Amino acid sequence: xxxxxxxxxxxxxxxxxxxxxxxxxxxxxxxxxxxxxxxxxxxxxxxxxxxxxxxxxxxxxxxxxxxxxxxxxxxxxxxxxxxxxxxxxxxxxxxxxxxxxxxxxxxxxxxxxxxxxxxxxxxxxxxxxxxxxxxxxxxxxxxxxxxxxxxxxxxxxxxxxxxxxxxxxxxxxxxxxxxxxxxxxxxxxxxxxxxxxxxxxxxxxxxxxxxxxxxxxxxxxxxxxxxxxxxxxxxxxxxxxxxxxxxxxxxxxxxxxxxxxxxxxxxxxxxxxxxxxxxxxxxxxxxxxxxxxxxxxxxxxxxxxxxxxxxxxxxxxxxxxxxxxxxxxxxxxxxxxxxxxxxxxxxxxxxxxxxxxxxxxxxxxxxxxxxxxxxxxxxxxxxxxxxxxxxxxxxxxxxxxxxxxxxxxxxxxxxxxxxxxxxxxxxxxxxxxxxxxxxxxxxxxxxxxxxxxxxxxxxxxxxxxxxxxxxxxxxxxxxxxxxxxxxxxxxxxxxxxxxxxxxxxxxxxxxxxxxxxxxxxxxxxxxxxxx
Amino acid sequence: xxxxxxxxxxxxxxxxxxxxxxxxxxxxxxxxxxxxxxxxxxxxxxxxxxxxxxxxxxxxxxxxxxxxxxxxxxxxxxxxxxxxxxxxxxxxxxxxxxxxxxxxxxxxxxxxxxxxxxxxxxxxxxxxxxxxxxxxxxxxxxxxxxxxxxxxxxxxxxxxxxxxxxxxxxxxxxxxxxxxxxxxxxxxxxxxxxxxxxxxxxxxxxxxxxxxxxxxxxxxxxxxxxxxxxxxxxxxxxxxxxxxxxxxxxxxxxxxxxxxxxxxxxxxxxxxxxxxxxxxxxxxxxxxxxxxxxxxxxxxxxxxxxxxxxxxx
Numbered sequence: 001x002x003x004x005x006x007x008x009x010x011x012x013x014x015x016x017x018x019x020x021x022x023x024x025x026x027x028x029x030x031x032x033x034x035x036x037x038x039x040x041x042x043x044x045x046x047x048x049x050x051x052x053x054x055x056x057x058x059x060x061x062x063x064x065x066x067x068x069x070x071x072x073x074x075x076x077x078x079x080x081x082x083x084x085x086x087x088x089x090x091x092x093x094x095x096x097x098x099x100x101x102x103x104x105x106x107x108x109x110x111x112x113x114x115x116x117x118x119x120x121x122x123x124x125x126x127x128x129x130x131x132x133x134x135x136x137x138x139x140x141x142x143x144x145x146x147x148x149x150x151x152x153x154x155x156x157x158x159x160x161x162x163x164x165x166x167x168x169x170x171x172x173x174x175x176x177x178x179x180x181x182x183x184x185x186x187x188x189x190x191x192x193x194x195x196x197x198x199x200x201x202x203x204x205x206x207x208x209x210x211x212x213x214x215x216x217x218x219x220x221x222x223x224x225x226x227x228x229x230x231x232x233x234x235x236x237x238x239x240x241x242x243x244x245x246x247x248x249x250x251x252x253x254x255x256x257x258x259x260x261x262x263x264x265x266x267x268x269x270x271x272x273x274x275x276x277x278x279x280x281x282x283x284x285x286x287x288x289x290x291x292x293x294x295x296x297x298x299x300x301x302x303x304x305x306x307x308x309x310x311x312x313x314x315x316x317x318x319x320x321x322x323x324x325x326x327x328x329x330x331x332x333x334x335x336x337x338x339x340x341x342x343x344x345x346x347x348x349x350x351x352x353x354x355x356x357x358x359x360x361x362x363x364x365x366x367x368x369x370x371x372x373x374x375x376x377x378x379x380x381x382x383x384x385x386x387x388x389x390x391x392x393x394x395x396x397x398x399x400x401x402x403x404x405x406x407x408x409x410x411x412x413x414x415x416x417x418x419x420x421x422x423x424x425x426x427x428x429x430x431x432x433x434x435x436x437x438x439x440x441x442x443x444x445x446x447x448x449x450x451x452x453x454x455x456x457x458x459x460x461x462x463x464x465x466x467x468x469x470x471x472x473x474x475x476x477x478x479x480x481x482x483x484x485x486x487x488x489x490x491x492x493x494x495x496x497x498x499x500x501x502x503x504x505x506x507x508x509x510x511x512x513x514x515x516x517x518x519x520x521x522x523x524x525x526x527x528x529x530x531x
Numbered sequence: 532x533x534x535x536x537x538x539x540x541x542x543x544x545x546x547x548x549x550x551x552x553x554x555x556x557x558x559x560x561x562x563x564x565x566x567x568x569x570x571x572x573x574x575x576x577x578x579x580x581x582x583x584x585x586x587x588x589x590x591x592x593x594x595x596x597x598x599x600x601x602x603x604x605x606x607x608x609x610x611x612x613x614x615x616x617x618x619x620x621x622x623x624x625x626x627x628x629x630x631x632x633x634x635x636x637x638x639x640x641x642x643x644x645x646x647x648x649x650x651x652x653x654x655x656x657x658x659x660x661x662x663x664x665x666x667x668x669x670x671x672x673x674x675x676x677x678x679x680x681x682x683x684x685x686x687x688x689x690x691x692x693x694x695x696x697x698x699x700x701x702x703x704x705x706x707x708x709x710x711x712x713x714x715x716x717x718x719x720x721x722x723x724x725x726x727x728x729x730x731x732x733x734x735x736x737x738x739x740x741x742x743x744x745x746x747x748x749x750x751x752x753x754x755x756x757x758x759x760x761x762x763x764x765x766x767x768x769x770x771x772x773x774x775x776x777x778x779x780x781x782x783x784x785x786x787x788x789x790x791x792x793x794x795x796x797x798x799x800x801x802x803x804x805x806x807x808x809x810x811x812x813x814x815x816x817x818x819x820x821x822x823x824x825x826x827x828x829x830x831x832x833x834x835x836x837x838x839x840x841x842x843x844x
Contacts, residue, residue: 042803044613044614044803044807044809045569045613045614045615047615050569051569051571051613052570052571052572052574053571124578166571180585182578182581182582182585183585184615186615202624202625202795203611203613203614203616203621203803204795204799204800204803205624205793205795205799206795239697239793240793241696241793242790242793242799242802242803243790243791243793245680245791246683246695246696246790246791246792246793247793249683249684249687249688249695249696250695250696250697250793252688253687253688253691253694253695255694255695255696255697380806407562408563408806409568409806410562410563410564410565410567410568410806410807410808411562411563413563413564413567413568414562414563414564414567415562416567417564417567417576417579419576432572434572446572446575447572454575
């Protein structure tokens with residue numbers, strides 16, 4: 001290559017760089033306020049029904065609006081709906097949409113958009129599936145009215161439409177909502193407070209949202225998913241940072257404004273920075289767990305499952321997860337979120353106290369035959385890795401033979417779905433965690449279900465648990481709901497639906513010039529301002 | 532020469548075919564299932580099975596491989612399972628940051644490593660030589676991410692001279708572009724500098740003992756002229772070879788460097804795709820990397836004829 005050719009080639013490469021618009025920052029109006037946010041994970045897809053990851057739900061809440069939304073007391077409040085009527089027998093609901101709602105493409109929101117949106121949601125959501133099972137008819141009456149006829153009353157209908165846990169009942173235009181629920185949408189048009197800038201989306205790196213000028217917020221003050229969703233910034237940029245040390249440094253350096261989930265190890269460093277505020281992210285926290293496979297020995301034996309629950313020490317698990325900060329965790333002798341109305345300790349007195357001697361006795365009495373426990377532990381998730389290390393030690397102390405399978409979350413996701421025997425690619429135990437918002441009641445909490453083949457991975461078959469859950473769904477008042485949950489919790493403890501390793505909180509952090517951040521199960525961006 | 536280039540380009544085809552078959556088979560055999568990841572925690576096994584069917588992952592290996600190979604032959608890398616975007620689009624979004632990172636690293640490494648290696652050879656056995664070789668060993672030994680964190684801490688957090696993370700396209704100005712690349716390039720370049728400096732030193736030591744060098748010195752040529760004109764040109768072939776081989780080192784190092792400095796490049800795209808089992812993306816990126824490696828090595832082979840006129844193809 002001679003000098004001229006070299007120069008030509010270099011110039012061509014430079015031109016290629018110039019011609020790459022996707023990574024270029026957009027031209028913004030002078031004084032435009034941009035909030036730079038580091039989410040918990042990569043926004044790898046953007047269909048909140050097809051992909052139920054929390055990060056997709058969180059982004060979805062900016063773009064798509066909901067008929068109802070729960071407030072910070074977990075009570076569903078009207079959002080897109082102006083009014084609703086229900087017949088005395090509880091079988092027919094008639095809803096009227098607010099006037100003036102528009103999608104981001106300028107089209108009005110109609111009842112004809114709501115019907116396919118709810119139909120698609122019901123196909124993927126557990127509680128939506130329950131509604132679908134008793135649905136007689138869901139029809140659009142006119143442009144602003146739709147009617148839902150049920151075969152039996154469903155007292156939790158409004159909660160289902162306004163709940164936080166994924167998939168959320170977002171409303172999409174009819175043409176998009178008619179997409180098969182198992183096929184990803186390719187058009188991201190909503191009626192929420194922000195528009196998604198698809199042209200700037202670089203999966204794994206960046207996503208951008210712009211305030212939707214025609215959005216009509218409700219008059220009420222905002223509270224979680226309820227009330228007026230008023231955007232106080234012009235633009236929100238999600239900056240994906242897989243490395244926590246980098247995110248920490250970027251926040252300290254003022255390159256980003258808000259970090260959704262700093263790890264506990266970095267919090268002392270962040271707290272030393274006078275320009276950074278650190279606080280609890282979500283008061284509903286998380287429940288750590290490991291699940292035992294009820295289909296195969298040794299955990300097909302309820303007494304052996306009990307031995308594990310009795311022997312495990314929740315303090316060990318929680319300290320491995322959050323360190324020495326005692327304000328970040330609580331023991332959890334049950335399955336429902338502490339601090340919420342239905343929290344129950346019924347039947348949980350023996351759980352998580354670390355009574356190894358009793359556990360050893362129970363194991364012996366149960367006739368454990370020395371079967372190897374295939375214990376799957378995803379090493380790429382800090383929570384599951386910490387849990388897995390504690391569990392391996394626990395099982396050995398009790399007297400189990402352990403086959404510790406260190407793997408990644410992707411493999412865990414596949415293997416846990418296998419009903420094959422543990423020796424043939426199946427499993428005995430895997431680790432995970434649940435957000436506290438999902439565990440406030442059985443509606444969006446498949447992990448507590450115990451309906452055998454239809455249950456979550458591990459497939460517990462415990463009729464007493466299911467009876468308690470059914471009672472809750474039919475409960476008409478808070479006292480009846482509480483009684484039903486007490487029964488459910490006691491039965492779940494006795495049958496060891498799964499092993500709760502404790503309740504723990506996480507942090508969020510932001511720059512001091514950012515105001516209005518609230519604690520909650522997702523990053524509510526409305527009401528957040530930046531000086 | 533043209534015949535040689537033609538033969539080498541043709542030889543690339545079976546190489547790429549083997550790479551393609553290998554990558555496809557490896558992903559087929561590896562554990563993990565994108566359908567389970569897409570379905571999320573709330574999904575039932577039936578949901579996972581339906582998603583798997585909708586993605587065509589339930590079909591036999593040969594059918595899937597045949598379809599994939601046919602598409603590749605038509606220049607279609609497929610659609611990402613997760614993002615629903617064409618793989619070529621995803622790669623296109625990420626090429627500029629990675630190419631920029633590699634080019635700046637390459638220039639930085641060569642500019643630093645070659646003079647250091649020459650200096651070490653010239654002063655062989657001296658304190659300078661030991662210092663240079665000590666630096667080279669350190670460069671080899673310290674993990675890339677440790678160097679990255681230290682540099683970010685000092686130059687971004689403490690001194691505030693450079694940004695911690697991110698990438699600015701060159702279209703937005705040379706300095707913003709370079710400012711984002713300095714720390715990552717130094718981080719990534721250290722291993723490369725170590726490699727090139729050591730090879731330069733060893734090759735130069737050999738050349739500096741040749742008769743023609745002694746003759747050049749006897750003629751009274753300046754030391755700088757002897758070292759950089761007479762000796763270095765004859766030592767260039769092994770050095771250029773190592774620079775070519777080291778491209779693989781750069782590709783591997785870019786994965787870590789892009790993660791540490793949050794650069795939206797091909798390295799991060801690869802890691803994200805692997806963690807999610809986004810097969811079309813993994814296959815596309817690995818094919819691209821393989822092709823790049825083959826092309827760079829072809830370019831290096833051709834460069835030999837420029838550096839050493841005795842070499843003919």
